Amino acid sequence: MFSWTTFWESFIPLLWAARFTVLVSGLGIVLGLVIGALICAGALSPWKPMRIFAALWVSFLRGVPLLVQLLLVYFLLPVIGINVPALVAAVGTVAICASAYISEIWRGAINALPRGQTEAAKAIGMAPLPQWTRIILPQAITMSLPALINELILLVKASSLVSVVGILEITRASQAQAATTFRPLEVYLAAAFIYLAINLCLAGVGRWLEHRMAV
């Protein structure tokens, strides 16, 4: 029943489509980490409007499905005269959506650090900046690494939704392949292997960083 021919042949179009998965999720990760750090800083800021902004950002972006966000960006912005190219809309939306999850991971890690540590640092006369760079951040980043890698792997898989703006990534290519060969099992299995290869790279980087940063 299982057609090995279809399975092997599926790799050609799927690998070709993987370019877009890697591009969209790669750029999405980099931008998402930067925006996520800013939002996290906002959430922890002493200034209330900033905290409210960060809370709304997280609430909206985690609450509304990425699919709907993409539809909004690509199909509602043109109505008010902003016409973004598909790839820009895809990368931007994925990055912004990811930033909400990433900022929550970092906020959680920072909040979980015992207050005694910063108090001790203050007591020995450490300035605020080194308190952050030498005490809080190194610990929070190490602690949050596994959760962060979890999130980045999810992001690679969630990038499949960008097909709604017409980008032919792995999942979309597998649907097309399944519809012409009428052998979805073989095709989805091949797609799973390609995603696995990409995500193993991410997980590997994560493990390596964890070992390096472990105290």
Next chain:
Amino acid sequence: MNELLAHYGPFLLRGFGMTVLCWLLGTVGGMVLGLAIALIQRHSIAPVRWGLRIYIEAIRGTPFLAQLFLLYYGGPMFGLRLDPIPAGLLGLSVYSSPYFAEIFRSAFGSVPIGQIEAARAIGMSEMSIVRRILLPLGLVSALPAMVNFSIVLTKETVILSIITVPELMYQVQRMSAETFRYVEANLALALFFWGLVELISRLGRRFETRITKHLIERT
């Protein structure tokens, strides 16, 4: 609009109920499996740990869509014939387990080793160390990541529509296809999810403040 609401409202509500149910059971299942994996990883010999590592990377690295498709449509080839809802729940639990396992692993890692050594020194059994030190302390640092991932999981439930579980996405697609009213359909989708996610994150935050009290309390 009123007609539309009268006709599709009940379907959407029922779909939302199914989404919440699948999410809840799938998440609990995934947490239990994930906790078991994290604990076994901590307390077992190397080959078992490697085996679990392979499980974690393989499940985490592949899309839920592919896993569910293979489970539901491929399973019967190997004699595994499940109905849509059981297949969906099993799929969600298995899919989410490695993420939870990783969250727990890092949470256990963040428990100061001194605490565990002190407990051993006073003769506490490994079982009670897990129960009275590892779990309570680990939970504190794991909670935000657990809430975060549970929220991600709400959105993964939409994939259950491919195996005909009548959840929210299934009903939304149906309404959209029958009426071509995609604006209302997507609006309903967004509002239901936003409500659910808001509820989960509020409950999560409340719980978080409660269990991190000892970290914030000043003398």
Next chain:
Amino acid sequence: MTIKNTLKAALFGLTALGVSAPAFADQLADIKAAGKIMTATDMHYSPFDMIIDGTYQGITKDIFDEVSKELGVEPVYQDIPWTAELPGLEVKKFDIIIAPVTITPERLERYAFSLPIADATVGLIRSANDTETKAPEDIKGKAVGVQQGTAQAAQLQMFGDKIGGITMKEYGTTDEAYADLATGRLQAVAGSLPNLAYLVKARGETFALLEPTTFGEPKYFAWAMRKDADSASFVEAINTALLKMTDDGRMKAIQEKWLGVNPVLPREVPQD
């Protein structure tokens, strides 16, 4: 006021501010000025829209290539999932949806349809080794899959009621229904005739057509366009091109190339 109208009012308010298209636009004139026509289709709907070896092929493409020639413009084909096709059409990301859509009265209220491009009458397939389900009436009391929300689903429902009840299971796409027929959870799958015929040709060892294959009222596939004054001349031009192709035999050649038969298509847009 409905939400849809509120949204529309808001959108028109913005348009009135002068951020969007000028008044008295004509879609056909714009297309001719640009020299290209933007289309959207879901490229996984064999044999209409497929990606084979990385290139877009199928009945739709062959027909639309010819239509574009008649209009004297270059077609731009985009693969857009169905979810995004209607929103994109309304905000003018594309000029026409060339994914084959079955004409129904409800849909005619919201969109302009071209003349039929293919037969969409509902038919049935079974598993190749199933000897019990032969004619459409044999599906009584059995589990039958169909794509959710389609005109074919409505026809199946009516037919099922008439013959004394069936267990209808609705799927997001026909691909999943075919997969579940292969697992044995379903005893039959209903769909439009061209899709089923193509499937059975490709995987005859697994699937077979019922005899007679079709039941219910004749239905047709067509293309969807915007239903406003700007688009009227464009719809007209598409239909003129389609009629010309029917008359000079090009339509027949395309239908026979992919389906082996040439259905008689109505020369007016069916209203029911």
